[in-house]
Amino acid sequence: MENHGGRPLGGRRRRTQAERDAITVEIGYALATAAFAAALLFGAVAGPVFAFGLAGTARHTLLVSGAIGAAALFTVRVVSVLVRLGRGAGGQPSQPGRTSPDS
Numbered sequence: 001m002e003n004h005g006g007r008p009l010g011g012r013r014r015r016t017q018a019e020r021d022a023i024t025v026e027i028g029y030a031l032a033t034a035a036f037a038a039a040l041l042f043g044a045v046a047g048p049v050f051a052f053g054l055a056g057t058a059r060h061t062l063l064v065s066g067a068i069g070a071a072a073l074f075t076v077r078v079v080s081v082l083v084r085l086g087r088g089a090g091g092q093p094s095q096p097g098r099t100s101p102d103s
Contacts, residue, residue, distance in 0.1 A: 030081035
């Protein structure tokens with residue numbers, strides 16, 4: 001947003017369309033990979049309930065554990081990808097023509 005002076009609020013420059021697109025892609029990547037990892041974890045933990053027809057306490061424990069683990073993994077994965085994005089990891093090299101900042 002711009003204030004009445006014509007400069008972006010907070011002294012930040014406006015993002016280009018390419019930067020906004022890159023952020024959108026990173027958010028989609030974070031959500032998709034987090035959902036995939038959470039589904040795998042839930043399947044691994046709760047899978048025996050469906051594979052072996054478990055009932056009672058074992059069924060409840062595995063389903064709840066799988067759901068809690070999947071939710072935690074989803075959250076951690078999304079946060080880790082978005083924090084990495086915020087730090088600029090994997091961005092452009094610090095020197096033109098170099099393949100990484102350490103080159």
